[in-house]
Amino acid sequence: MPHSHSSPSAMLKSGLRRSMLLFLITISIAVLLVSGWTMWSSWNRMVEHGQMDARNLSQSISRQAEDTFLQVDLTLQDLRDRVEINGMGSEQKDYLQTLLQSRKATLPQLHGLFIYDYKGSWIVTSDGKIPAQANNADREYFKFHQRNNDNRVHIGKVIRSRSTGDLIIPVSMRLNNPDGSFHGVVLGTIRIDFFRQVYGYYNLGDRDTLSLLLSDGTILYSRPFDDSVINRNMSQAPLFSHLLKAASSGTADYRSTLDGVERILGYTTLKRYPLVVVAGFDKQELLKSWFSDLLIYAVLSAILLMVICLLGYMVMRHIRLNLQNQIELTQVRDQLTAMNHTLQSLALLDGLTGLANRRQFDLFLQQQWKRAQSLKQPISLLMIDVDSFKLFNDNFGHQLGDDCLRRIAATLSNLAASSEALVARYGGEEFAIVLTGQESRSANTLAQKALEAVQALAISHPTSLSGAGVVTLSIGITTNSQPAAGDSYDGLITSADAALYQAKNQGRNRAVVL
């Protein structure tokens, strides 16, 4: 129905739909925000844990590195003290060799122990072999001790052993003559393979790193990279360019210059030695494990969102159907009411004249009779009959007969309009007027007016037995000035009929009161 778009129900419907939609959008945004916030904070927690783990790991391997170098340091100190007391002449060589051999055997990190004289010549080695013409005066550590009268241990960059070809870290100490002049060097070499092995024990991801560096940024060993990164200088990396200048240990988060992988780093500087250890966790791997942890949560959130939307859709559908039903019911009700009105009027009105029909007349008379009884008021009835109407029909035909009845009906209706009266078509060419609350005089007056008004219509009727030449009425009047309780109104009708009969008999076109 076109008017339903602007009806209150339709407005209510669109209002409800809008509220429901707003509710759904709000809930969806809330679920997304809560999920987003939860995921974001869980990622931050994951990164924090990663940083803590990296730092703890770097501290743990720094202690291990410290122990590794301290053991070699103490061994070298002991050897230095013995050489400085007993010298390294040919009579000492056997003793020193045995000593070096047994010391090496106790320390798994050691590749070898060596003693060189002030010219760099090999004096004693832990494995007893001395290559012909061997001279280590060209080594960086030898030159260092030659130049620096310092009794502390020196840790050099990674070199390849001249005795075995292995990659080694040289740890060395200067030997002095009693006068303090340079006497030679005692050297302990640590196998890179030792760190490879130790760092291999840690259960780490493929791209997680563990690195040992000199504090000038030189890589000594770094897993999982191959040996080509050894001795590479990292002094330009943020760790050495500023982080280590600010604190001896900490965490950082940056992209490696070695392989471009972003890592969470934990770093620690060793207390006794110029060394730095770094543990790095692959951030992408962390992201993956965070994501797999959160996957179930994300799936559940998505399901929750879908369920909310589905429920919302169902509720909206329900509301729509409900309102649709209501609208349809209202329409049906309106139609029924309209039909009832039509039926009612059809049931109570006369189709030809539009006056009250016989049924309404009966109902009205019954009702007014009771009212008059209880209020002790007068009630009058006028029975009206068109004179010689059969002849009128015979002369002019039924259609004009109908017109005539309609005009008489309209005239009677106009006359009664001012008084509390009901004008009805009693049947055929007979009319009736019920008049309540008025004396019989009023009924007579009304009857006289009706006689005059219909005659004044001047509807030609030359054959009428009234002799008026026009259509006239005969009226029977009766009035019951105070109907007694228990009386029936049938008496009123009988009496009015009798009066009408008399009016006809007395020559028509008149009113008779009984």
Ligand SMILES: Nc1nc2c(ncn2[C@@H]2O[C@H](COP(=O)(O)OP(=O)(O)OP(=O)(O)O)[C@@H](O)[C@H]2O)c(=O)[nH]1
């Ligand atoms: N045109 C028309 N005629 C009607 C209608 N209802 C009744 N009549 C006619 O009214 C006439 C009534 O005739 P009668 O009852 O013999 O009485 P009358 O001819 O009026 O004679 P009196 O009553 O004695 O004056 C009949 O011929 C009916 O056919 C109607 O609705 N239309």
